[in-house]
Amino acid sequence: MINRRSILKSMGAVALATPVLSLPSIGRAQGAAGRVVIVGGGFGGATAAKYIKRANPNIDVTLIEASGRFYTCPFSNLYLGGLREFESIGHSFDELTDVYGVNLVTGWAEGVDGDAHTVTLASGDVIEYDKLLLSPGVDMRWGAIEGYDEAAAEIIPHAWKAGPQTQLLKSQLEAMDDGGTFILSSPPDPFRCPPGPYERVSMIANYFKNNKPNSKILLLDSKDAFSKQGLFQAGWDALYGDMIEWVSLSNDGEVIRVDPEAMEVETAFGEIHRGDVINIVPPQKAGAIADAAGVTNEGGWVPIKPDTFESQLVDDIYVVGDATVAAPMPKSGFSANAQGKVAAAAIVASFAGEDVGTPSWANTCYSLIGPEYGISVAAVYRVEDGAITTLEGSGGVSPADADEDFRRREAIYAVGWYDAITQDTWGSSPA
Amino acid sequence: MKANIMTNSTAGLSRRSALVLGGAAAVFSLSPLGAVANTGTWQRVDEVLAVLDGADPIAQGMVLDLPLVSENGASVQVNLSVDRPMADGEFVESIHLFAPGNPYPEIATYHFTPLSGRPAVETRIRLNETQTVIALAKLSSGAVLVGEQEVRVTTSGCLTDADTYDTANEFQTRVRAPEVLATGDIGEVLTIINHPQESGLRTDASGDMVPMRLIERFEATLNGEPVFSADLNRSVATNPYIKFHIAPQAGGTLELIWTEDTGESAQASAEISVS
Amino acid sequence: MRKSRLMATGLMAATLAISAFSGVAQAQDNGALLAGPCASCHGTDGVSPGSIPSIAGQPYAVLIAQLNAFKAGEIPGATVMTRLARGYTDEELEVLAHYFSEIEP
Numbered sequence: 034m035i036n037r038r039s040i041l042k043s044m045g046a047v048a049l050a051t052p053v054l055s056l057p058s059i060g061r062a063q064g065a066a067g068r069v070v071i072v073g074g075g076f077g078g079a080t081a082a083k084y085i086k087r088a089n090p091n092i093d094v095t096l097i098e099a100s101g102r103f104y105t106c107p108f109s110n111l112y113l114g115g116l117r118e119f120e121s122i123g124h125s126f127d128e129l130t131d132v133y134g135v136n137l138v139t140g141w142a143e144g145v146d147g148d149a150h151t152v153t154l155a156s157g158d159v160i161e162y163d164k165l166l167l168s169p170g171v172d173m174r175w176g177a178i179e180g181y182d183e184a185a186a187e188i189i190p191h192a193w194k195a196g197p198q199t200q201l202l203k204s205q206l207e208a209m210d211d212g213g214t215f216i217l218s219s220p221p222d223p224f225r226c227p228p229g230p231y232e233r234v235s236m237i238a239n240y241f242k243n244n245k246p247n248s249k250i251l252l253l254d255s256k257d258a259f260s261k262q263g264l265f266q267a268g269w270d271a272l273y274g275d276m277i278e279w280v281s282l283s284n285d286g287e288v289i290r291v292d293p294e295a296m297e298v299e300t301a302f303g304e305i306h307r308g309d310v311i312n313i314v315p316p317q318k319a320g321a322i323a324d325a326a327g328v329t330n331e332g333g334w335v336p337i338k339p340d341t342f343e344s345q346l347v348d349d350i351y352v353v354g355d356a357t358v359a360a361p362m363p364k365s366g367f368s369a370n371a372q373g374k375v376a377a378a379a380i381v382a383s384f385a386g387e388d389v390g391t392p393s394w395a396n397t398c399y400s401l402i403g404p405e406y407g408i409s410v411a412a413v414y415r416v417e418d419g420a421i422t423t424l425e426g427s428g429g430v431s432p433a434d435a436d437e438d439f440r441r442r443e444a445i446y447a448v449g450w451y452d453a454i455t456q457d458t459w460g461s462s463p464a
Numbered sequence: 465m466k467a468n469i470m471t472n473s474t475a476g477l478s479r480r481s482a483l484v485l486g487g488a489a490a491v492f493s494l495s496p497l498g499a500v501a502n503t504g505t506w507q508r509v510d511e512v513l514a515v516l517d518g519a520d521p522i523a524q525g526m527v528l529d530l531p532l533v534s535e536n537g538a539s540v541q542v543n544l545s546v547d548r549p550m551a552d553g554e555f556v557e558s559i560h561l562f563a564p565g566n567p568y569p570e571i572a573t574y575h576f577t578p579l580s581g582r583p584a585v586e587t588r589i590r591l592n593e594t595q596t597v598i599a600l601a602k603l604s605s606g607a608v609l610v611g612e613q614e615v616r617v618t619t620s621g622c623l624t625d626a627d628t629y630d631t632a633n634e635f636q637t638r639v640r641a642p643e644v645l646a647t648g649d650i651g652e653v654l655t656i657i658n659h660p661q662e663s664g665l666r667t668d669a670s671g672d673m674v675p676m677r678l679i680e681r682f683e684a685t686l687n688g689e690p691v692f693s694a695d696l697n698r699s700v701a702t703n704p705y706i707k708f709h710i711a712p713q714a715g716g717t718l719e720l721i722w723t724e725d726t727g728e729s730a731q732a733s734a735e736i737s738v739s
Numbered sequence: 740m741r742k743s744r745l746m747a748t749g750l751m752a753a754t755l756a757i758s759a760f761s762g763v764a765q766a767q768d769n770g771a772l773l774a775g776p777c778a779s780c781h782g783t784d785g786v787s788p789g790s791i792p793s794i795a796g797q798p799y800a801v802l803i804a805q806l807n808a809f810k811a812g813e814i815p816g817a818t819v820m821t822r823l824a825r826g827y828t829d830e831e832l833e834v835l836a837h838y839f840s841e842i843e844p
Contacts, residue, residue, distance in 0.1 A: 084775075222535040257539050257702065282539075283656060283703035285638055301654060302638045332532055360533050361618040367779050374775035390769040395776035395826065397819050411819040413776075413826020420616070427826035431818065443818055445790050446780075452789030454779045 066091040067384040070152050070162035072142045072322055074098030074126060076105075076366040077354030078168030080373030080458045081380075086133040088381040095136040095160060096129065097152065103459065104195035106226060107366045108451050113192075113203055114236025115243065116404055122195060128460030145326035147347040164380045166351040167328070167335075168369065169320025170194070171225045174333075177316040178218075179290040188293040189311045193225060205310045206237060211245035213309035216298060218288040219254045220316045223334070225355045225364045227260040228410070230314055232400040235265065238273040239403055250277045251306060253298065254286040260363075261400060261408055261430050268402035268440075288313065319356035326350055334358045339416045341379035341389060342372050351376040362414050362421055367396045367450075370458055392416060399447035407443030505596040506562075506610050511569045512598055515560050519608045524548060526559075526601045526611030537591040537617040539701040544574070545584035546601050546609065554605045556583035563699050565595030567665055571699040574708075579691040581650035581711025588701040590663070591617050633658040641710070641718055641734040649711070653684065653692075656705045657722045657730055663698040679704050681723040686736070687716035712738050770838035773831060777839070780819075785839045796844035802836035 066089050071078045074096055082096045102123045111117040129135040138160070144153035145165065152160045173191055175182045181189070192202040206215065215237060219230040234250050241248040259265075269277045280286035280300075290299040297307050318333030328335050328344040335352045336345040337359065344350045353376050354369035362368045371394040382389040397411040412428030414421050431443060504523065506512045525548025534540045546556050555578070561571040576583045583601065591597070594616045601609040636658045642651035657679060664676025678698060684691040692708040710718065715737035723729040774785075777794070781787050785795035794802065808814050810824035810832065824832065 088771075221541075223533075256536070258536055283658060283705070284633065285656075302640045302656070330532065358533055360535055360616075367776075370779050371776045374778075375772065378772055378775075390772045392772055393776075393827075393831075395779075395823055397780060397823070409819050411822045413823055424826050427822060429822045439816065439818065442816070446818060449787070449790035450780050453782045453787055453791055456788045457778045457783045460783075 066093075067163045068093045068161065069095070069164045069166060069380060070160055071096045071166045071168065072152065073168035073170060073320070073354075074100075074103050074137075075168055075170055075354065075369065076454070076458050077369035077373040077376075078166065079103070079126070079129060080370045081166050081168065081351075081353065081377045082129055082135045083133055083458070083460065084374050084377035085381055086129075086135060088377065089384070090134060092381065092384060093136070094134075095138055095162075096126065097138045097140055097142045097154065097160070098126065099139070099141045100196075101125075101139055104199070105366065105455065106193070106195045106229070107454075109192070109195040109199045110229070110233045110236040111401060112199065113206065113233065114239045114401075114404075116236070116239070116401075119200060119203075124455055124459040126459065132460065142322050143325060145322065145350070147327060147350060150349065162349075164349050164351065164383065165326075166353065166373075166376055166380065167320075167322055167326060167356065168352070168354045168373065169322045169356050171317040171355045171364070172320050174316045174318055178288055178313065180293070181291045181313055181315055185291060185293045186313075189291060189296075189313050191313055191315055193229075193314050193317075202310070202312055206240060209245065209248070209309050212247040213245070214249045214251060214307070215241075215310045215312070216251045216253060216306055216308035217312045218298060218314060219252065219256065219259070219286075220314050221255040221287075223360065223364060224314070224317050226398075227363050227365075228265075228398055228400045230254075231259060231261070231265045232402070233312070234277055235268065235273075235400070235402040238269070238276050241276065242273060248276070251308070252277060252279045252286075253288050253300065253306065254279060254281050255288070257282045260398070261410055263433055264408040264431060265400070265402065267433065268406055268408065272403045272406060317355075319352075323352060323356050328352055330358070332358075339419065339421045340392060342376040343379065351380065359421055361412070361423055362394060362396060363398065365396055365398050366458075367398065367454065368394065370454055371395060373458075394421075397450065399443065399450055401444055401447055402440075403444075405437075405444050406440045407445070407447045408440070409443055409446075504598075504610065505564060505612055506598045506600075509562060509564045509569060509598065512560075512562055512564075512600065512610075515600055515602075516608060519606070521600060521608040521610035523610055526599050526609035528597060528599050528611045528613040530597060530613050530615050532614075533616045533618060534591060535618060537593070537619070539588045540591050540615065540617075541586065541588050542597065543584070543586045544599055545582070548609065550603070551605060554603055554607075556601050557604050558602045559583065559585065560600040560602070561587075561589070562598040562600075563589065563591055563595060564598065566590065566592045566699050568663075568698050570697045572697060573695045575690075575693045575695075577690050577692065579686060579689060579711060579713075580709055582709040584709060585692075585694075586705075586707035588703075588705050590699045590701050591615055593617055631660070635659065635722075635728075635730045637720070637722065637730050637732040639718075639720060639732045639734050641736055643735070644737050644739055645710075645712060646739055647713070650709050651711075651736070652707060653710055653718065653734075654705075654707050655682070655684075655720060655732075656703055658703050659722075659724070661696075661698070661700055661702050661704055665698065676725070678725045679722050680725045681721075682706060683721045683723075684708065684710075685719050686710065686712055687714075691718070710736070712736055714738050770834050773827075773834055774838045777835070784842050786842075786844055793844060794839045795842040797840060799836050799840040802840055803833060806832040806836055 071082050082094050104123045108122045126137050130137050141155040142152050143155050150162050190198045190202045192198040234252050285300045285302045287301040288298045289301050319335050323329050323335050328346050330336050335357045337357050342351050342353050353372035355364040375392040379389045394414040399409045408431045410430045412423050527545045527547050529543035559574045562569045571589050574585045596612050596614045599611045638656045640654040645651045659679050662677040668674050682694040718734045720732045780791050781794050787793040809820040
């Protein structure tokens with residue numbers, strides 16, 4: 034491994050000495066360029082795999098992903114709302130393997146030895162790396178809400194990782210009688226997809242409006258303010274009347290106990306709410322492999338160097354996406370995709386012995402309140418004094434006074450965004 | 465960075481057993497644990513120095529538990545506790561909380577009594593910007609403990625500020641207190657009052673300053689005996705929330721009073737029985 | 740096909756970097772990094788698979804005029820692009836316009 038690195042260094046020097054300054058990839062293309070292992074095939078990991086290969090096809094990239102097909106959290110709410118089929122949010126890794134030459138390992142990574150530069154799979158297989166990139170997403174903090182563990186989630190789903198949990202929630206909504214009550218509990222910051230719980234109740238309200246118009250939605254919140262709040266509340270009024278009731282933290286919205294048998298939740302000040310269908314979005318932390326790799330802080334999240342998204346704690350391990358401490362960037366698929374590109378560029382530059390350029394990121398989060406009613410928040414991020422910041426005067430949310438046409442166009446752009454980012458990440462067209 | 469390693473180990477102890485332990489530890493509490501804080505943000509904060517009134521604080525035992533990164537500076541949860549062996553008869557009289565990066569650094573002062581059971585409080589505060597939050601604990605012996613923690617304040621890319629306050633529920637209070645406690649047990653009391661806690665520092669939609677209007681005082685008594693009280697300032701978050709503790713010797717009525725700076729007040733009560 | 744497109748892009752970028760004045764040249768090297776987030780809505784290399792317009796291979800003059808107009812808030816009914824364009828310096832917008840104008844759609 035040391036030999037390979039020193040060869041790379043000298044190659045980098047040769048490339049620098051030649052006049053084709055802007056084409057170091059030709060220099061790199063003449064030899065093996067290093068081994069990258071990526072854990073997690075979501076927005077962060079799959080994007081990084083693709084963009085590393087695009088920049089330098091001679092870097093050996095191995096993607097470890099537990100499932101053969103990735104279902105996205107973005108647009109899973111549209112499935113719940115009856116706007117999409119489940120398979121339309123699933124994406125294969127075919128283009129990564131067939132077009133870009135990424136090695137796909139279907140398995141569960143459970144251990145990382147940062148000194149030995151190895152990843153261990155649940156199968157016992159060990160894979161060596163020069164650079165490791167983790168895109169582990171989030172894990173639920175089981176037990177943070179009394180009574181809410183993995184077994185309880187089979188009755189009261191979280192549906193905060195798209196897959197069987199999402200399908201379970203959908204089937205419960207379909208089985209519910211008209212006039213029933215749906216309860217959603219929204220967690221404290223930080224958590225995956227800040228507008229997600231609010232888009233979810235919007236989409237479920239859309240489903241109720243069309244199928245079970247006498248039903249109610251109770252949104253119990255562990256926060257006093259939420260993403261795009263004013264826009265959401267105006268949209269709820271406009272489309273769903275008083276179907277959705279939001280209970281803030283200060284109005285006793287924090288759920289502290291769950292009783293799956295009684296289908297009840299209890300709030301901090303002791304109120305009991307009964308639901309016909311209950312969805313708990315619990316407090317979260319970085320996915321388990323981040324802990325195993327020793328890159329998490331005491332809060333359970335991963336501090337990173339913002340220029341490269343390399344771990345602050347362990348060399349040669351890069352971490353992107355929801356698992357990281359990247360605020361003010363939100364924990365979103367868009368952020369993970371943008372971070373995956375920056376980490377990919379940093380890894381490619383590091384193998385070539387070059388400096389990585391100046392990174393910048395953007396984020397746009399679209400939310401659908403109704404099928405033809407979209408809202409958005411957007412921002413551009415860059416590094417200043419070692420921290421990620423936004424530029425004053427840029428970014429922001431959709432105007433409060435926008436007309437129907439504006440909302441309709443943002444709903445169309447939301448779908449355009451999904452088509453583009455999933456193509457950019459996995460290269461696959463939805464089924 | 466947080467020195468909260470011992471918090472859990474002492475959490476299950478009653479005040480009495482903690483005091484017994486404290487007695488044993490008192491022998492060395494004056495020297496080896498008595499590290500004087502020679503460097504710290506507190507040294508540059510006039511409001512902190514005013515409370516110290518010349519005392520040299522000990523940089524140990526005043527525990528602040530705050531998030532490392534807050535995505536909403538309008539409401540940041542903070543847990544304050546004291547983790548230090550006490551001499552016989554020594555107890556924590558008060559905890560003073562400061563946000564030096566806010567226009568008015570004093571956040572609140574919390575006063576404890578023997579009925580408090582534990583010198584610990586949980587609340588929600590406003591943080592204007594990234595800064596080091598400071599707490600002082602004044603002990604009955606005259607010693608002062610100081611603790612600090614830096615909090616990075618960002619606004620999450622998806623968060624929009626709610627700059628309106630729904631006055632429909634103003635002065636509504638909520639209380640959750642233990643209904644039954646065993647003698648010697650320490651119970652938690654959760655309280656909240658719906659109130660804008662207007663800082664006098666923000667403008668409304670038409671650009672006019674919204675006048676200051678604060679809940680400035682909170683008092684809890686059990687059968688008329690003081691349990692816990694707090695003086696609240698502008699940096700307490702909207703809808704002041706306070707969790708404190710109670711260690712009743714006998715059952716009775718817990719009465720709570722919130723007082724606004726206009727003199728208006730709200731009251732609530734809860735029955736606690738001791739078995 | 741994809742690879743040859745990339746090569747072509749790289750070559751053009753190189754030519755441009757040599758000929759352009761130094762400030763832009765320096766930023767130009769950073770073009771791919773700067774353009775990274777654009778692909779999340781406009782598709783990889785700015786080739787859109789959906790309802791959001793493709794930007795690959797548009798003339799530089801068109802792209803820069805459009806970006807500047809977004810930044811100035813002069814495009815009626817614009818949605819996120821006004822908010823995003825204000826996050827970039829004028830020079831960065833030039834780099835982005837160059838970057839996408841050099842890509843063959």
